[in-house]
Amino acid sequence: xxxEQLKQTLTTLHEELAGDQTVDPELQTLLVTLDDDxxxxxxxxxxxxxxxxxxxxAEALAARFAAEHPRLEALVRELVAxxxxxxx
Numbered sequence: 001x002x003x004e005q006l007k008q009t010l011t012t013l014h015e016e017l018a019g020d021q022t023v024d025p026e027l028q029t030l031l032v033t034l035d036d037d038x039x040x041x042x043x044x045x046x047x048x049x050x051x052x053x054x055x056x057x058a059e060a061l062a063a064r065f066a067a068e069h070p071r072l073e074a075l076v077r078e079l080v081a082x083x084x085x086x087x088x
Contacts, residue, residue: 003042006082010035013075023069030061038079041088055083 017023017031037054058080065073 002082002085006038006042006079006086009075009078009082010038013072013079016072016075020069020072023072027061027064030057034058034061034076034079038083041083041086055080055088058083 013031014035017028023031034054034057037057041054058076062073062076062080065076
């Protein structure tokens with residue numbers, strides 16, 4: 001169930017990003033990297049050792065979005081919560 005919620009949040013985040021032209025290229029690159037890392041976690045049978053770095057990266061992104069992109073921040077915080085529920 002947590003994986004499905006995580007996938008849905010990622011889909012929503014992608015949709016929001018597609019409609020928000022104010023996100024700078026650096027943050028877009030960081031989000032793509034985070035998405036790739038989360039996709040690897042979802043595909044893995046067991047948790048790889050670098051899972052804490054994925055959560056840390058998501059939390060850092062949420063903090064950067066807080067002032068200028070509150071909707072994106074909320075979605076990234078949902079990702080963090082979903083990762084925590086999965087034990088990541």
